[in-house]
Amino acid sequence: MRANVPFFVLIILFINPCGLVDVQAQNGVTNKAFYRSHDAASVFLHTKGIGVNYQHAWRKTGFSNRIVSVDLLTVKHPKEFKINRGGQDSRGYFFGKINSVGMLRTSFGWQNVLFDKDLKRGVRVSYYALFGPSLGLAKPVYVDYRANGEGRNEIVRYSVELDNQGEVLGRAPALYRLGSIRPYPGGHTKATLNFEYSSDDSIIRAIEIGVILDVFARRIPIMENTYNDQFYLTLFVGFQMGKRHL
Numbered sequence: 001m002r003a004n005v006p007f008f009v010l011i012i013l014f015i016n017p018c019g020l021v022d023v024q025a026q027n028g029v030t031n032k033a034f035y036r037s038h039d040a041a042s043v044f045l046h047t048k049g050i051g052v053n054y055q056h057a058w059r060k061t062g063f064s065n066r067i068v069s070v071d072l073l074t075v076k077h078p079k080e081f082k083i084n085r086g087g088q089d090s091r092g093y094f095f096g097k098i099n100s101v102g103m104l105r106t107s108f109g110w111q112n113v114l115f116d117k118d119l120k121r122g123v124r125v126s127y128y129a130l131f132g133p134s135l136g137l138a139k140p141v142y143v144d145y146r147a148n149g150e151g152r153n154e155i156v157r158y159s160v161e162l163d164n165q166g167e168v169l170g171r172a173p174a175l176y177r178l179g180s181i182r183p184y185p186g187g188h189t190k191a192t193l194n195f196e197y198s199s200d201d202s203i204i205r206a207i208e209i210g211v212i213l214d215v216f217a218r219r220i221p222i223m224e225n226t227y228n229d230q231f232y233l234t235l236f237v238g239f240q241m242g243k244r245h246l
Contacts, residue, residue: 035246036059036245037057038065038204038242039056041055041240042208042241055069064112069107070104072103072104075103075220075222076222079226083168085168091170092170097222097223098141099139103137104135107190112127124194125194134186135183142156142176142177143162144169144172145162145167146167147165188215190210193210195207204242207238207239207240209235210236211235216232217230
């Protein structure tokens, strides 16, 4: 009787050689495999501005990756508000804002999978723990200015006193005096939850939420005559797209 068992197995496989595979194709994730690396980019909104991110990862185990990423983002002061006194064609300016500030982060860390996706419409939930250097980039604000009693305009560095001595018509072009940017070194730590929903495991489509703490050696002067911080705790939400590589 035992000798007949392999014979019946062969008959079943001959009738439906891909039967087991068909079940996985109906319910499983497309192209499910162990990938060596991935590249992804994302755009995100955070509580002080907007930003973009690039990420590269190497697989460590089936459920964890080593991560290196770069963020480039804007930073706003909570008290800034826009004024437009130069007419419809002018570029408004922010009263009291003496520096436009951006931030560059380089992060290192790891990604661990909390819940894997086994169904085509499933969601893989993972978390990131990252840390690394931050670099604040403060560019002085320049404005188109007309002094009282003078008929000509000139581009000058903005300060609140200009509003009392003449007329600020609007901001100068964004690239004006680009070489005047001043760096502010610091560091950061980041914690992220990633919800990946793509049905094809080689394609990354994900929503991310998280929290970041940036700490700088000194305060970054964004606004004049008000408090400026050296500690930035921000929440963010982003959309990520990418590709995995075998």
